[in-house]
Amino acid sequence: MDTFLLNTVILLALVVVLGFFNEKVTKFTHEIALMLFTVIVGGVLLVASAVLRGTGTASQVLEELQFFNLEGFLMEGVLCFMLFAGSCHMRLLDFKKYARAISLLAVGATFLGAxxxxxxxxGAGKLLGLSFTLPVCLMFGSIVAPTDPIAATSILKRFHLPDGISFIIEGESLLNDGMGVALFIFFSGMVTAEESGGFIAVMAKEILGAMFVGIVVTFLCFAIFSRTKDESRQIFTSLLAxxxxxxxxECFGFSGAIASVVCGVLFSALRNYSEYKGRPLDLRQFxxxxxxxxxxxxxxxxxxLGISFIRILQMPHVLVLSLLAIAANLVARSGSLGAASxxxxxxxxxxxxxxxxxLLxxxxxxxxxxxxxxxxxxxxxxxEIHLIILGGTYAIVFFTTIVQGMTMHRVYERIQSTVVKGE
Structure with a gap:
């Protein structure tokens, strides 16, 4: 049987069954529920496989369960479509209004956070006697510094944040991906002792090159998009763009993530411009x-991500390093925001x-x-160090999504009450 089709069936079954259970019983935020319940499913499968086998190490069982190529799924599959979907309805007038805040957060706060x-x-690694070099730790920082546009737009929008603050958060999360990728390339070049071309050159290549490609391709495709009357062809054209x-x-070594966001933002701008010029497009199906x-x-x-949680079990000193990664992330995020603000x-x-x-x-x-x-x-x-980096990253992703995501509404209400009181 084809592995891709089997994996698709398993993934969709989990999405449907767990989503239905959450809708009827637990009523958590949809994304949080999926990750939380699949963590539980993955843990149960791991234990069950170990018991049934009676032999073999946890890592061998883990390897058999990890049949999903998450990196390939994201970087070579659907990341571009996720970023486009999140940005194709961006309000450009609001972006112009908050351009200074979004730019400082997406560039300055991301750099300082890393x-x-x-x-x-x-410093913590030195205290624990771990053999981390400073470039490795800075590379680790660049991995966890950028906030996730998917999580931000799908979870935070449910809390009915004020329009201005909500737009700044969404704008930062959409635009700091390119900064994170550029920082990762720069610091990973230091780790591998290769010439990275310098930070300015990397930023120019990653961001400016991606912006150029995104602009050119979008204008070419939008020429067809705006002239066709076929709604299906409009959708196909946006997918092509x-x-x-x-x-x-990917071919030229630019940031595909940034190009995807540029495409989405330009589609939003061009459709708004068409309406302004009295040529509204019927985009209901789109x-x-x-x-x-x-x-x-x-x-x-x-x-x-939920199924992949069990990879954390491979990380040496799992509890101490997971807590360290989470604490360092909160301190670094708060400090970078304070400096940028x-x-x-x-x-x-x-x-x-x-x-x-x-709030941020x-x-x-x-x-x-x-x-x-x-x-x-x-x-x-x-x-060994890669497992620590991977495990620490997973710990941060799950803590921010499940713990911070589930408590975000309560935190927001407390902050909002002080805003209303003018404190």
Whole structure:
């Protein structure tokens, strides 16, 4: 039997059954429920396999269960479509209004977050007697620094955040992926002792090149998109635009993630421009299609992340290092936001800077991109250190998604009450 089809059946079965159970019984946020329940399913399967076999190590059982290629699924499969779906309805007038805040957070806070995390983990590693070098720790910081646009847009929007703050959070999470990738390339070049071309050159190649490709491809495809009356062809054209941009960026060494976001933002801008010029497009099917596809791919991603949780069991000193990774992430996120907020200026919706920092620190969810970057670090460091990086990344992803995600509404209400009181 074809492995791809079998895997698809298993993934969809988990999405449907666990989603239905959550809808009728637990009523958690959809993405949180999928990850939480698949963690439980993965743990049960691991224990059951070990008991039934009676022999073999946990790592062998784990290897048999890890039939999903998460890195391939993300980086070579659906990441571009997820990013496009999240950005194709972006409000461009709001982006212009909050461009300063979003840019400082996406670039400045991401860079500082990676550096702060790297320094904290390096110092803690010395205290624990671990053989981490500073470049390795900085590379680790670049892996976990960017917040996840999928988690931010799908979980935080359910809490009915004020429009201005919500847009800043979504904009930061969409645009800091490219910064995270550029930092990863830069620091991983230091780890492997190769010439990375310098930070400015890497940033220019990763971001400016991706923006150029995204702009050119989008304008070419939108020429067809805006002139066809066939709603199916409009959808096919948008799929072509984002996938072609991603593939071209992969060929030229640019950031496919940034190109995907550029495509989505430009589609949103061009459709708004057409309406402004009195040439409105009938995009009901387009919106329905991308909404359903976004939900489906998000659901599959969270199921895969949940099943992959058992990889943490391979990490040496699993409990201590997981707690260390989580604590370092919160401190680094808070510190980087505090430094960046100095230059942001007045905040929308009556928020002051301490309230803003608290909200974005706890709302800084991590997801599939961090896991994919951690996986791609294999071969750059020893197997033991790679397992620590991978395990720490998984610990941060699950803590931010499940613990922070499930408590985000309570944290938001507390912060919002102080905003209303003007404290």
């Amino acid at each position: 550096v702060f995390y790297g320094l904290i983990f390096y 984002v996938s072609m941009s991603y593939v071209l960026c 919106d329905i299609f991308w909404g359903i596809l976004d939900t489906l791919l998000n659901s599959v991603l969270y199921v895969m 100095i230059f942001i200026g007045p905040l929308p919706d009556g928020y002051n800077k301490p309230q803003f920092i608290k 620190t706890w709302g800084g969810l991590r997801g599939g991109l961090s896991v994919a970057l951690a996986m791609s670090a294999q071969g750059m460091v020893s197997d």
